[in-house]
Structure formats: C-alpha cells, structure tokens
Amino acid sequence: MNHFSYRDGIFHAEGVDLAKLAAEVGTPFYCYSTATLERHYRIFAAAVPKDTLIAFSVKANGNLAVLKTLQKLGAGADVVSGGELKKALAAGIAADKIVFSGVGKTKAELIAALEAGIYQFNVESEPELLALDKVAAELGKRAPVAFRINPDVDAKTHAKISTGLAETKFGIPAGRVRAAYAAAAKLKHIEIVGIDVHIGSQITDLEPFAAAFARIVELARMLRADGHTISRIDLGGGLGVPYRTDNLPPPDPAAYGALAAKLTKGMGARLIMEPGRLIAANAGILVSRVIYSKRGEKRNFLIVDAGMNDLVRPALYDAFHDIVSVREPSPDEPRERYDVVGPVCESSDIFAADRDLPQLAAGDLVAILTAGAYGAVMSSAYNARPPAPEVLVKGGEWAVVRPRMDDDAYLATERIPGWLR
Numbered sequence: 001m002n003h004f005s006y007r008d009g010i011f012h013a014e015g016v017d018l019a020k021l022a023a024e025v026g027t028p029f030y031c032y033s034t035a036t037l038e039r040h041y042r043i044f045a046a047a048v049p050k051d052t053l054i055a056f057s058v059k060a061n062g063n064l065a066v067l068k069t070l071q072k073l074g075a076g077a078d079v080v081s082g083g084e085l086k087k088a089l090a091a092g093i094a095a096d097k098i099v100f101s102g103v104g105k106t107k108a109e110l111i112a113a114l115e116a117g118i119y120q121f122n123v124e125s126e127p128e129l130l131a132l133d134k135v136a137a138e139l140g141k142r143a144p145v146a147f148r149i150n151p152d153v154d155a156k157t158h159a160k161i162s163t164g165l166a167e168t169k170f171g172i173p174a175g176r177v178r179a180a181y182a183a184a185a186k187l188k189h190i191e192i193v194g195i196d197v198h199i200g201s202q203i204t205d206l207e208p209f210a211a212a213f214a215r216i217v218e219l220a221r222m223l224r225a226d227g228h229t230i231s232r233i234d235l236g237g238g239l240g241v242p243y244r245t246d247n248l249p250p251p252d253p254a255a256y257g258a259l260a261a262k263l264t265k266g267m268g269a270r271l272i273m274e275p276g277r278l279i280a281a282n283a284g285i286l287v288s289r290v291i292y293s294k295r296g297e298k299r300n301f302l303i304v305d306a307g308m309n310d311l312v313r314p315a316l317y318d319a320f321h322d323i324v325s326v327r328e329p330s331p332d333e334p335r336e337r338y339d340v341v342g343p344v345c346e347s348s349d350i351f352a353a354d355r356d357l358p359q360l361a362a363g364d365l366v367a368i369l370t371a372g373a374y375g376a377v378m379s380s381a382y383n384a385r386p387p388a389p390e391v392l393v394k395g396g397e398w399a400v401v402r403p404r405m406d407d408d409a410y411l412a413t414e415r416i417p418g419w420l421r
C-alpha cells in the first residue's frame with residue numbers, strides 16, 4: 001500500500017496536489033511520501049525478530065531527507081561506498097548501525113569506515129581482508145568482520161540483479177569459507193563477528209531465500225565448531241515489491257520475517273537485514289509532463305520530459321513501471337495505446353510500450369509509479385540533462401530535498417584546459 005491516490009480528480013501524494021506541485025517545482029521531478037516510507041519500515045520492523053538491525057540499503061534511495069526519515073524510526077544503513085557512508089552519517093544514522101558491503105572497498109573508504117567506527121565490514125574477498133587488517137593496524141583499531149558468502153543459489157530474478165550465483169563477482173565461494181575464516185582469525189586487527197549473504201534483488205519467491213538462509217546457518221554452525229565467534233547473521237536484502245497490480249504479489253514481509261526467524265532459530269545470533277526496494281520503491285513516483293503526442297506509422301507516442309537519464313530501469317532491465325494520468329480519467333472517456341518515451345536520443349529511452357492510457361495531450365502530466373528505489377540514485381546527465389529534483393511530502397506539506405540543477409550550473413561542472421583556450 002502507498003499514499004499516492006486520486007483526490008478530487010487529481011493524483012495526490014498524501015495531501016499534496018501533484019498538478020499544483022508540478023507548477024511550483026517544474027517537471028520532471030521525483031516525489032516521495034513520508035507516510036509510505038514510514039509504513040513500509042514499520043511493517044518490515046514488525047515482521048522480523050525484535051533485535052534485528054534493519055540496515056536500509058542506501059543504494060536504493062540515498063536522499064538525505066529519506067535517510068533522515070528512516071533514521072528517526074530507528075533504521076541503520078547498508079552502505080557500499082565512502083559517499084554513501086558519509087550520507088548515512090550526515091543523516092544522523094549512528095555508526096554502530098552501519099554495515100559496509102561491496103566488492104571494491106578502497107583504502108580511503110576502509111579508513112573512513114574504521115574512523116567512524118562502523119558496526120560491520122561485510123568482506124567479499126581474501127585480498128580485501130588483508131587490506132582491511134593492514135589499514136586497521138595503521139590506525140591501531142580492530143575491524144569487525146563478517147564474510148559475505150556466495151551460496152551459489154539462483155535468486156530467479158533478472159540476471160542483472162542476481163548476485164548469489166557462483167559466476168557472479170560477489171562474496172567468498174562456499175568452498176573457501178573455512179580457510180577464509182581461519183586466515184582472518186590469525187590477523188590481529190580483525191575481529192570475526194558474523195557471516196553475511198545477499199543473493200539478489202526483486203526476488204518474488206521465498207524459496208531462494210530459504211535455500212540461502214539454510215546454507216548460511218549451516219556454515220555458521222560449522223564455523224562455530226571451528227572455534228569462531230559468529231554472533232551476527234546478516235541476511236542481506238532482496239525482497240521484491242509489486243510493480244504491477246495484475247500480477248501475483250510477492251511474499252509479504254511477515255512471511256519473509258517468519259522464514260528468517262524459523263531458519264535461524266536457536267542460533268542465538270543477532271540478525272541484520274538490508275532492505276532497500278521494499279522500503280522505498282512504492283514510496284516514490286516520477287512526475288513528468290507530456291511534451292508532444294505524436295502519431296507514428298505503427299504506434300502512438302507520448303513524448304514526456306523525463307528520460308532514461310532520470311529513470312533507467314525500463315531501459316536497463318526491461319522493468320515495468322505503472323504510469324497514470326495526474327488528472328483522473330473518467331470511466332467513459334476515450335483511451336489510447338501509447339508508447340511512453342523520453343526525449344533522449346536512443347530507442348531504449350522508453351518507459352512503457354503499447355500502454356493503455358486515457359487520451360493525453362501536450363501539457364498533461366503523468367506519474368511513473370514505483371520509482372522510489374533505484375530511480376533518482378541511478379540517474380545520469382546523459383544528453384546534458386542534469387538530474388531531476390526530488391521532493392519529499394509529509395501530509396499536506398512538501399519540501400524540495402534536492403533542487404533542480406539548471407543548465408548553467410551543470411555547465412559549470414566542466415573545464416576547458418589551458419591549451420585549448
């Protein structure tokens with residue numbers, strides 16, 4: 001459930017009229033709902049064992065205002081770069097609620113995380129372990145470490161967002177786990193604290209989770225028998241969300257939480273979870289204005305002012321996003337089938353193909369739904385189109401939480417070297 005709906009004939013974000021908002025801030029823009037973020041976080045928190053650290057995956061939506069909203073509810077953060085670490089800390093998320101994942105942590109990033117005193121490094125390779133030990137020695141610290149294990153489980157999701165198969169770059173192969181922990185135990189500046197897994201994203205079936213969690217628990221038992229302290233089990237993120245209403249919905253958080261509780265029962269370990277999409281996806285939309293309605297030979301095109309640089313998911317993953325007219329259509333008004341496309345000069349700049357919508361014309365507004373996760377964070381400035389602004393709504397209030405960068409400000413980010421002047 002989310003808090004975007006028609007009121008008095010106009011699509012609203014909570015109490016905010018999106019047509020009025022578009023007139024104030026210009027289009028395209030991302031719009032997030034506080035009530036939806038809060039609702040999703042609370043539902044997830046209620047579904048998982050009580051002491052679980054819920055480390056919101058900042059990569060899904062790193063806007064400071066979104067992070068602050070979640071921080072106030074008690075969320076921690078899962079970060080994958082020094083930049084995300086800085087954002088999480090800036091949003092007031094305590095260092096002891098931050099876990100750091102990712103296959104390519106640089107020395108500078110390891111230093112920043114050690115200095116901040118984060119809760120856990122999810123180490124993804126033996127060379128990373130050695131680098132971390134060295135940096136920790138230089139700083140006179142001990143780094144709390146969990147290895148991310150590659151369980152070789154098929155998450156049955158899109159290939160580009162599947163991370164738990166042996167052929168992906170992620171984690172330590174299960175066959176090398178014992179040796180990796182034995183090596184870590186010998187390092188003075190490493191403190192083994194747990195074990196970690198993450199198999200992919202937009203997973204809509206509980207079975208791959210069950211396989212991965214069971215594997216991790218089995219490995220944790222084995223490592224304990226080897227004498228290691230495994231007091232934390234990080235189960236990663238990945239629970240899918242409904243992108244369309246005409247499909248079976250993914251499992252609900254309660255079923256996911258019950259599965260995690262059942263499979264880790266009796267381990268006496270603290271659980272860590274890293275949800276991203278589940279919290280943010282349906283809490284955000286991308287609002288865009290129709291520039292032209294164009295009749296092609298075979299298709300009708302709605303050319304809107306958002307492009308693949310603003311929301312790349314359809315182009316990159318063939319992702320489906322629902323699209324609605326901001327003005328509520330009446331049940332009997334004529335409809336049309338459109339390809340909803342952006343202005344970017346690529347045929348992959350398409351948000352929806354052959355989509356049934358009310359007849360729309362230049363100047364009309366549309367909202368692209370379920371865009372709160374992996375939307376603004378993945379935007380680029382392709383075609384010299386600076387990223388769209390972001391707005392956070394709370395009840396009847398709204399605030400621009402990332403202003404629009406105008407073309408001049410974007411131009412000013414580049415330099416012509418002296419020899420060309």
Ligand code: LLP
Nearest residue numbers: 057101198201202237238274275276277374
């Ligand atoms: N933890 C780790 C280590 C991850 O790699 C990810 C996502 C998450 C947690 C959060 O997963 P979530 O709960 O959001 O599924 N850009 C793609 C998704 C990439 C996900 C990468 N890892 C998309 O737009 O579908």
